[in-house]
Amino acid sequence: MAEKRDFNRVAIQWDDKPRRVQLAAGVADGIRRAVPLKETMTALDFGCGTGLVTFHLVDSLKHVLAVDSAEKMLEVTLEKARENGIRQKIDTQLSHDHFPDNITQSFDVIYSSMVMHHVPDVAALVRSMTRHLAPGGYLALADLDVEDGTFHDDPTGVFHHGIDRDWLVSYLEDQGLCDVQAGTVHTIVKQRKGKEDTFTVFLVSGRRQAE
Numbered sequence: 001m002a003e004k005r006d007f008n009r010v011a012i013q014w015d016d017k018p019r020r021v022q023l024a025a026g027v028a029d030g031i032r033r034a035v036p037l038k039e040t041m042t043a044l045d046f047g048c049g050t051g052l053v054t055f056h057l058v059d060s061l062k063h064v065l066a067v068d069s070a071e072k073m074l075e076v077t078l079e080k081a082r083e084n085g086i087r088q089k090i091d092t093q094l095s096h097d098h099f100p101d102n103i104t105q106s107f108d109v110i111y112s113s114m115v116m117h118h119v120p121d122v123a124a125l126v127r128s129m130t131r132h133l134a135p136g137g138y139l140a141l142a143d144l145d146v147e148d149g150t151f152h153d154d155p156t157g158v159f160h161h162g163i164d165r166d167w168l169v170s171y172l173e174d175q176g177l178c179d180v181q182a183g184t185v186h187t188i189v190k191q192r193k194g195k196e197d198t199f200t201v202f203l204v205s206g207r208r209q210a211e
């Protein structure tokens, strides 16, 4: 099994790379198109990192629980929330390898960006997320499409070379979600060794039936 990647080491400089900032903006736009956000909604960002996606969406939400397995990422997220005067709208929770067992509430929206390929058992994660959706709640998952293994220069903690969006669509439907749809929300261009490589990022979303 691949060794776990230590995201704590990179938390402070995470936002310095324009590529990451642009990607988060693309994912957030995709979430806005797929999910009718409302200021009454509670949300959970799984694998929030420094909150790049969350800070695009939080104005249209009541509250976001930002979850990550790297403590330093959560510290940066909270510091940014303080700086932006929205500390009361964001709480953080440290997770370990899976969806935290002690989260008992349900959410109107659960979203995640670029995390699933770092998680060994994606199906178990998706099942946990689905169980934590409020009736009528939305799940929105963004990640790399299946790639040839060249996306990461360092393979540490990379359990999947992208995620098969068709598999994910079927899996969300199997979990009982409705209105499941997939689309491309961003293209990452990497210039390496005089060569340009492109990698597409999908968003798959679905909704739990209202009771």
Ligand SMILES: C[S@@+](CC[C@H](N)C(=O)[O-])C[C@H]1O[C@@H](n2cnc3c(N)ncnc32)[C@H](O)[C@@H]1O
Pocket: 007, 020, 024, 046, 047, 048, 049, 050, 051, 052, 053, 067, 068, 069, 070, 073, 095, 096, 097, 098, 112, 113, 114, 115, 118, 119
């Ligand atoms: C590539 S970064 C993406 C961060 C953020 N979502 C963004 O779009 O900028 C992956 C994040 O997932 C977190 N992560 C990786 N495995 C995780 C797991 N099993 N549970 C929770 N978070 C995890 C990492 O600590 C890191 O912050």
